[in-house]
Amino acid sequence: MTMPCAEHAAGRHPQSCTPALLAALALVVQLAGCENKAAKEAEEAAKPTFVCQLAGERLIMRFEPGEVRLLTSNAEAITLYQIPTPSGIRYSNASLELRGKGMDLVLIDNGVPSKLEGCVPYVPPKPAT
Numbered sequence: 001m002t003m004p005c006a007e008h009a010a011g012r013h014p015q016s017c018t019p020a021l022l023a024a025l026a027l028v029v030q031l032a033g034c035e036n037k038a039a040k041e042a043e044e045a046a047k048p049t050f051v052c053q054l055a056g057e058r059l060i061m062r063f064e065p066g067e068v069r070l071l072t073s074n075a076e077a078i079t080l081y082q083i084p085t086p087s088g089i090r091y092s093n094a095s096l097e098l099r100g101k102g103m104d105l106v107l108i109d110n111g112v113p114s115k116l117e118g119c120v121p122y123v124p125p126k127p128a129t
Contacts, residue, residue, distance in 0.1 A: 048062060048063040048064070049061065049062045049063070049121070049122035050063075050103075050119050050120065050121055050122055051119070051120055051121075051122050052105065052116040052117060052118060052119040052120075053116070053117040053118045054072075054107060054114055054116055054117075055114060057072070057073040058073045059071070059072060059073070059107075059116065060122065061098075066081065066082045067079055067080060067081050067082060067091065068080050068082075068091045068098060070098075078093065078096060079093065080092055080093050080096060080097070080098055081093060087101065088100055088101035088102075089101070089105075095109070095110055096108070096109055096110075100116075103119040105119060
């Protein structure tokens with residue numbers, strides 16, 4: 001049994017191989033484009049996202065227009081809403097508040113402040129190859 005386009009591998013170029021080769025090439029190019037697109041989308045989505053330490057636990061913060069979304073180390077999702085301030089940032093949901101300037105941030109939980117440490121931009125993991 002011969003494989004499709006075996007003649008092509010042997011140096012002969014029959015017309016029947018051309019559509020199959022073009023289709024295979026188009027598929028490879030399309031899949032490569034999807035991989036790059038997914039990686040770029042992940043990088044773009046991560047731009048307004050930061051990772052900090054709160055009392056030794058990881059806290060992820062994603063800034064969106066008018067709000068910040070927090071993801072705690074125990075997978076609790078919390079949304080805080082922006083409050084206008086003349087300087088720095090301020091977000092709150094009545095019981096929890098995020099305040100600060102630059103990477104100097106404090107999370108206030110029911111009136112008790114906790115400094116966020118080691119805040120850095122989030123870098124998405126590289127896709128497995």
